[in-house]
Amino acid sequence: MRLLVLGGTEFVGRAVVEDALERGWDVTVFHRGTRTAPPGAAVLHGDRLAEGGLAELEKGEWDAAVDTWSAAPRVVNESALLLADRVGRYSYVSSCSVYAYPSDPGSDETWPTVRADPESDGTDYPADKRGGELAVEAVFGDRSLSARAGLVLGPHENIGRLPWWLNRIARGGPFPAPGPADLSIQYVDARDLAAWTLDATAARVSGPHNLVSPAGHATMGDLLAACVEVTGSDAEPVWLTPERIAEAGVEPWSQLPVWTPPGELHAALHDNDVSRALATGLRCRPVAETVADTWEWLVSIGGIAPQRPDRPRVGLPDGAEERLLAGLTRD
Structure with missing residues (x-):
């Protein structure tokens, strides 16, 4: 080819x-x-x-x-x-x-x-x-x-979502975990997106296809637990309700990457039907593999992920973590 x-x-x-x-x-x-x-x-x-x-x-x-x-x-x-x-x-x-x-x-x-x-x-x-x-x-x-x-994760990510979580969790200690822990997330590893695109191209597949993991593939709890595991840190999630996050003035998606509260935004970003892609060969690797490979790559380049110039940096601004955890870490 x-x-x-x-x-x-x-x-x-x-x-x-x-x-x-x-x-x-x-x-x-x-x-x-x-x-x-x-x-x-x-x-x-x-x-x-x-x-x-x-x-x-x-x-x-x-x-x-x-x-x-x-x-x-x-x-x-x-x-x-x-x-x-x-x-x-x-x-x-x-x-x-x-x-x-x-x-x-x-x-x-x-x-x-x-x-x-x-x-x-x-x-x-x-x-x-x-x-x-x-x-x-x-x-x-x-x-x-x-x-x-949809949301694309994996090695060489140049938006910074998964690298931000990995670097924060690697520092250890209690960290704000946006809940609920069993809230489903949809994403696609860039390598799985690439494999499907090439397979579909070779098979002469046509038209639009949603390319994210199927419902039930992973949750926020799965993603953050995998980050703790691969970094080997003593980080402990402090699970926060969407209401607590909103009260602290913290934005979903941009300031707490990947996460959105249940509702319209979550439906748009994390609840898409992928039956058509699955029927044409989409295969999604486990979230633990995506996280582990991204951490290995991130460490290999010194922990600082590349940043697309046309996209804003993601992650919590100064003082936001303290507001989120105030009065909760002793419970």
């Missing part, structure tokens, strides 16, 4: 390239050149936002392309148009954020999506991802695939 990966040096794109290389595929990575591509991949350079930035893609043929772009949809549109006659299939790594909010618990791919323009210069994340989908669908039709990823 001759594979073109648009991106391919960070997190999800990197996982796609590494998986494809392990399969023995002929992989070409197209990126700006600010980071090193995985060894074994052919490299083409270009800035997709610059005039003439796609010049190195004007020649060449590939059986498939995987695109992880998450900003201006026009960039995806321009790439798809340029490659239409020289790429067999086009797989776009999208997001469950494309769904109109709020969504019903257990919603599937038929839930309405946000309005979007495939030729837009960019508005917001949900519309940009939906615009990218529309661009690929318009050009490639039934030769297109949209992998609607």
Whole structure:
């Protein structure tokens, strides 16, 4: 399989390239050149936002392309148009954020999506991802695939959610644990997302698919217990109710990464139907494996995870942990 990966040096794109290389595929990575591509991949350079930035893609043929772009949809549109006659299939790594909010618990791919323009210069994340989908669908039709990823975790994470929890728990002592402990979470390991995308591409699967772990795969308690286990610290969770967290003025998702309280936001982020992806081969490794491998990687790079410049840093601000735990750690 001759594979073109648009991106391919960070997190999800990197996982796609590494998986494809392990399969023995002929992989070409197209990126700006600010980071090193995985060894074994052919490299083409270009800035997709610059005039003439796609010049190195004007020649060449590939059986498939995987695109992880998450900003201006026009960039995806321009790439798809340029490659239409020289790429067999086009797989776009999208997001469950494309769904109109709020969504019903257990919603599937038929839930309405946000309005979007495939030729837009960019508005917001949900519309940009939906615009990218529309661009690929318009050009490639039934030769297109949209992998609607939810929360993505794993080694090389460049948002900082799981690394934040690992670093906090590694410091030890009582730590604020957002409850309830049995609250379900949905996520996908970047390597499982990559494996499904390549399998589905090779099998000529088309259309949108929700890509997160199935309901019941993991809970907040499972995630945090795995963090305590792999770091070997003396950290002890102090389970907090959603009401306590709200009273302390702490934001879900951004300041307490991964977690959202039961309700509309939890339904949108952690309660999506994934039957279609499971039926087409999605396999999700245990949460303990994702946590352990992420910790091993984090330690190997000195504990400081890379940070995407277009995303804000996550985690509790100064003083927030003290407010959350005030009067509780002695109980």
